[in-house]
Amino acid sequence: MAIREHSIYDCILRNALNLSGETALVSGDLRLTFSEIPIHVNCLARGLLNTGFEKGDRIAVLLNNCAEYALLLAACTRIGVVAVCLNTRTSAGEMRMVLESTKPKALLFQTSFEQQAEELRDVFPHHQFYCIDEASILSTSFDQLLDENPAPLTEPQPGVDEGWLIIPTAAVDGVPKGALLSQRNVLASAAVHLHHFGRDAIKGHLLALPIFHVMGLTSAWATFIGGGKNVVLKQFDEKEAVRLIDAEQLTYFASFQPILERVLDSAKETGSVLKSLQVVYGLEGPQNIKRLQEETNAVFWTGFGQAETTSFVTASPASERQGTSGQATLVNSVAIVNELDESVPTGEEGEIVVRGENIFLEYWNMPEATAYAQRNSWHHTGDIGRLDDDGFLWYIKRKAEKELIKTGGENVYPGEVESVLLKHAEIKDCCVIGVPDKTWGEAVKAVCVLKKGSKLSEKEVSDYVGGQIAGFKKPRKVEFVEKLPRENDEVDREAAKAKWGE
Incomplete structure (x- = not known):
């Protein structure tokens, strides 16, 4: 070293x-x-x-x-x-x-x-x-x-800049990429937690998200590095989460839908006000954020990040500027660029690019994909957004070629699900889109054209996908149609969203 x-x-x-003599880790x-x-x-x-x-x-x-x-x-x-x-x-x-x-x-x-x-x-x-x-x-x-x-x-x-962890990312083209993270990446993310949330706010952490997810991983290590206590929730259970928060006097946890809603519901049932809780951070719907701030003394922090950025690169309390993903963190620079990688004027849309000590080293064994993502000394996120006059990031959508559905904290690429569906002997054509879902934020929906004479049911389509790839990727909703809108011989996803996106 x-x-x-x-x-x-x-x-x-x-x-x-x-x-x-202080407690560092509690697991059962x-x-x-x-x-x-x-x-x-x-x-x-x-x-x-x-x-x-x-x-x-x-x-x-x-x-x-x-x-x-x-x-x-x-x-x-x-x-x-x-x-x-x-x-x-x-x-x-x-x-x-x-x-x-x-x-x-x-x-x-x-x-x-x-x-x-x-x-x-x-x-x-x-x-x-x-x-x-x-x-x-x-x-x-x-x-x-x-x-x-x-x-x-x-x-x-x-060395702290050598590879330490490989976090598999969602498969854009059917093949997952392994984001290689270093110790420096996680140390930088810990600095973000300590600076933005405050050391006192992360002194007791409920490890509710899985360690294989960067938010679970980095919140646990930030707590340890800052001298706090990690309490492990082996699998999510809202009643046990409330019990542990109260019994261990825990101060924060990371959340994806529907975790926060279930914790608040369970706390209400048991009469707990989650007195020790100071911070919850992650991605949540406005109604659950409002409930947190009305029913507890905790603050909800929101932000923007991905596996390649080792958690958040922007962050702020959700109430500071509602609808945004916060401002660049202590260790990050954030910019918006056009298709030529040129900076766009403030307020204009473009691809979100970032850099800083928390940016991943490489995609494992994929030098071309790494070089493309990290071209011109910026990590290209594949997301579209804009920055306002105060540097707050407004997230808009994924780039068309990197269309993404976020369901319950997991990333699902429509193309991966479509490739599975098109292998079914009775499916002629399909388009997979994300639709609003109260519980999961977004749900996977498959719009399918069946071959003549097929009597496939919605459940059979969903079960078929679930039998091939992860259960969270299978369609929660299926709709059968006569034909799909096409442009230049390709399915027009935006038109499909407009017609069947509910």
């Missing part, structure tokens, strides 16, 4: 010294203090080395939120192993594409995902499977990865 670098492992050691019955964290991290890091891992090797992770997940990521920062954070909601086929690209040495999973692990077994030539629950014919116990020696390692630390 260079003299001017400060790593996440350095933060682990600093907190162990300065906050030794497990409670770890800051002084206990490096002991677990050193044992796991040394165990990975003993198993044959070297700097730059990858390990795939198929877990719900748990202490083992957090400790593994911490161990990776010490020895330079790269964690491939699989989205547990995707199908085994989608995971396979990620794994075939990243070629990890081993898979860490839990028994609830044993079927997916079995389907992916052939991707791992040495069949290094580790299960956090128990050993099986398929796997070795996670405990076997732990070395008994908790002493600090002597191997040099990796």
